[in-house]
Amino acid sequence: MLTSIFSPQQCSTCKLCCNFHRSSSWETPFLEPDLVRQLQVFHVELLKRPDGSFTFKLPFQTNSDSESANCPMLDPSSGCRLPREQRPFECRIWPLRVMRLETGSAVLGCYEACPALDAATFAKLSDFAHVSLRQLIVDHAMRFPQTIRSYHPHYRILEALPELDGSDSSFAGTADNRSLSE
Numbered sequence: 435m436l437t438s439i440f441s442p443q444q445c446s447t448c449k450l451c452c453n454f455h456r457s458s459s460w461e462t463p464f465l466e467p468d469l470v471r472q473l474q475v476f477h478v479e480l481l482k483r484p485d486g487s488f489t490f491k492l493p494f495q496t497n498s499d500s501e502s503a504n505c506p507m508l509d510p511s512s513g514c515r516l517p518r519e520q521r522p523f524e525c526r527i528w529p530l531r532v533m534r535l536e537t538g539s540a541v542l543g544c545y546e547a548c549p550a551l552d553a554a555t556f557a558k559l560s561d562f563a564h565v566s567l568r569q570l571i572v573d574h575a576m577r578f579p580q581t582i583r584s585y586h587p588h589y590r591i592l593e594a595l596p597e598l599d600g601s602d603s604s605f606a607g608t609a610d611n612r613s614l615s616e
């Protein structure tokens with residue numbers, strides 16, 4: 435979805451989006467119901483969140499707080515094993531994210547630490563998000579409000595999404611996806 439902004443080479447050497455520290459494991463992507471069915475052929479373990487939605491179970495090896503783990507769909511040498519159009523929506527729009535502020539307002543934000551985001555790329559991404567992706571993002575968040583995440587200061591706010599104000603509360607996340615039921 436963002437291949438006109440980010441080159442596959444940049445992402446294949448970075449992979450930041452696909453590696454999760456234990457403290458940020460609640461950020462593993464929401465898996466749309468169709469995708470949950472398609473994932474059966476990959477035999478990856480999934481976790482059920484308290485809201486009934488599914489995400490990936492991360493293959494942590496220890497209980498250390500400093501441990502990080504790759505998404506089980508990541509092939510370290512070649513990247514995500516899913517075809518682009520089948521990836522979770524949150525992965526497809528990353529580093530963009532729909533978030534809810536403490537005021538209850540919904541916004542579109544951009545993860546500022548993405549190493550590919552220099553000033554020119556950020557400007558291009560902001561324009562592209564507003565012109566080409568905004569409605570798609572709003573429609574998806576209306577359908578799956580679990581993907582509206584709590585605001586985090588590592589994200590720069592690009593624009594307000596008033597269409598999503600007052601919709602169902604978001605999945606705010608827990609500190610550790612070990613706590614989710616399987």
Ligand code: SF4
Pocket residue numbers: 440444445446448449450451528529547548549550
């Ligand atoms: S953080 Fe940025 S450069 Fe790295 S994989 Fe994600 S989108 Fe690509």
Ligand code: SF4
Pocket residue numbers: 451452453463505506507508509513514515516521522525
């Ligand atoms: S589904 Fe693919 S793109 Fe998304 S976090 Fe996993 S490996 Fe990365």
